[in-house]
Amino acid sequence: MSILSITAKSASAALAFAMFTGVSLAAETVVDLPNGIKGTLAVPDTGATGPAVVMLHGFGSSRDEVGGLFAQQAAALAAEGIASLRIDFRGYGESAGDMADTTIEGLVADAADARTYLAGIDGVDPTRIGVVGYSFGAAVAMLEPDAFKSVVVWGQMGDLQAEFHEFLGQEFYDKAAAEGVASVDLGWRVVTLKQTFFESLARHDLAARFAGYTGPFLTIAGDADPAAGYFEQYLGLAAGQAEAVTIEGADHMLGVFSEQPGIGQQVIDKTTAWLREAL
Numbered sequence: 001m002s003i004l005s006i007t008a009k010s011a012s013a014a015l016a017f018a019m020f021t022g023v024s025l026a027a028e029t030v031v032d033l034p035n036g037i038k039g040t041l042a043v044p045d046t047g048a049t050g051p052a053v054v055m056l057h058g059f060g061s062s063r064d065e066v067g068g069l070f071a072q073q074a075a076a077l078a079a080e081g082i083a084s085l086r087i088d089f090r091g092y093g094e095s096a097g098d099m100a101d102t103t104i105e106g107l108v109a110d111a112a113d114a115r116t117y118l119a120g121i122d123g124v125d126p127t128r129i130g131v132v133g134y135s136f137g138a139a140v141a142m143l144e145p146d147a148f149k150s151v152v153v154w155g156q157m158g159d160l161q162a163e164f165h166e167f168l169g170q171e172f173y174d175k176a177a178a179e180g181v182a183s184v185d186l187g188w189r190v191v192t193l194k195q196t197f198f199e200s201l202a203r204h205d206l207a208a209r210f211a212g213y214t215g216p217f218l219t220i221a222g223d224a225d226p227a228a229g230y231f232e233q234y235l236g237l238a239a240g241q242a243e244a245v246t247i248e249g250a251d252h253m254l255g256v257f258s259e260q261p262g263i264g265q266q267v268i269d270k271t272t273a274w275l276r277e278a279l
Contacts, residue, residue, distance in 0.1 A: 040085070051279035057092070069134070069264050104160070
């Protein structure tokens with residue numbers, strides 16, 4: 001299974017959120033960014049005190065992420081005095097636009113808009129902004145790593161073209177090439193993408209763009225997630241402090257649908273501790 005896959009069970013993500021309510025949420029505000037982007041700003045009760053984090057969701061997901069993992073991560077960061085902003089990419093969640101118009105360049109621009117917005121929040125130090133990306137969001141973070149003081153990725157991608165080809169299949173690719181657009185039923189939603197998306201994939205070599213990153217880099221994945229197969233390669237590409245964490249008994253969904261809330265909590269705890277030191 002591709003690491004991009006978010007199974008049909010994702011339709012019940014709101015129910016799974018209840019598994020991750022052990023941490024009270026910080027003061028949160030829904031905010032409007034350029035280009036119709038919706039985000040949720042989480043600020044510690046004492047206000048922002050320097051460090052902050054942008055959070056980038058995966059393919060077909062939205063800003064709270066599966067099982068509410070990003071909402072819980074935001075709360076954990078706020079408890080450590082770290083502000084955060086999680087966004088819906090354009091065409092996803094509550095943001096304006098059509099997912100069919102997605103391109104890599106557009107996603108990278110959305111991440112940059114989120115970083116700029118967060119840097120303008122009173123108390124946030126623009127030089128101390130990190131990023132957390134999950135799955136496809138991890139790839140977006142890794143395409144412009146030098147924009148962030150620290151990069152943390154969950155269920156990372158390693159090869160954009162190969163993984164999307166595996167995920168969507170040759171028939172989808174052939175139809176997009178012939179007709180300029182194609183749709184596929186994932187079981188929980190229908191995804192439509194234009195040929196321009198695939199053309200944008202071809203313009204971006206994830207490994208080449210990430211190579212030489214000097215900031216602290218943390219990659220986390222379950223031992224049953226194909227993402228773990230990229231650990232050795234990307235640790236070798238990193239030029240600074242780097243660590244890979246394999247979660248035993250976990251797949252790409254980090255325990256949300258296997259009724260193992262402890263897995264998600266492990267990921268949140270490790271991420272929080274890392275960013276507390278890295279930022």
